[in-house]
Amino acid sequence: MSVPRCEYMDFVSDSLGCEHMTTILTFGTFDVLHVGHLRILERAASLGDRLAVGISSDALNFAKKGRLPVFPQNERMRLVSALRCVDSVFLEESLAQKRDYLLQHAADVLAMGDDWRGRFDEYSDICRVVYFERTPSVSTTEIIEKIRL
Ligand code: C2G
Numbered sequence: 001m002s003v004p005r006c007e008y009m010d011f012v013s014d015s016l017g018c019e020h021m022t023t024i025l026t027f028g029t030f031d032v033l034h035v036g037h038l039r040i041l042e043r044a045a046s047l048g049d050r051l052a053v054g055i056s057s058d059a060l061n062f063a064k065k066g067r068l069p070v071f072p073q074n075e076r077m078r079l080v081s082a083l084r085c086v087d088s089v090f091l092e093e094s095l096a097q098k099r100d101y102l103l104q105h106a107a108d109v110l111a112m113g114d115d116w117r118g119r120f121d122e123y124s125d126i127c128r129v130v131y132f133e134r135t136p137s138v139s140t141t142e143i144i145e146k147i148r149l
Pocket of ligand 1: 029030112115116134
């Protein structure tokens with residue numbers, strides 16, 4: 001019988017008499033870390049017990065945006081993992097592997113900003129998909145432009 005992983009884990013936890021820990025996953029580049037990034041991570045963490053963050057690799061960013069991030073992936077991972085609301089980080093190497101990442105981390109919830117609204121609904125068969133409103137008036141691109149002026 002094929003049982004979705006979260007239900008199976010609930011069953012095992014219940015049988016052992018332990019509470020199920022709710023895992024939240026989110027993804028992003030988190031380049032030039034700012035308050036918009038912090039706010040989405042805090043709101044994502046508030047949905048459950050553990051927050052794991054997939055940090056987009058430098059190569060993935062180059063493929064998506066045609067430029068490398070200001071801060072390299074190892075530094076972006078260190079900065080995000082130092083935040084109090086984040087429990088763990090991992091490298092997101094491909095957008096196409098999202099389902100694998102969700103299953104590997106036994107995610108109960110996928111949380112993303114609403115600039116991605118609808119783009120991840122296909123994963124609602126394995127977890128809850130939540131979109132949060134983006135924080136207005138702050139973006140990495142605008143910060144870079146301001147520094148350049
Ligand atoms: N964000 C936000 N408010 C802002 C800026 C960003 O809520 N003012 C959110 C985005 O909606 C996203 C997260 O912060 O959920 C990370 O944003 P980016 O670093 O811009 O992530 P992105 O390059 O869009 O990569 O697989 C998905 C990608 O990895 C997302």
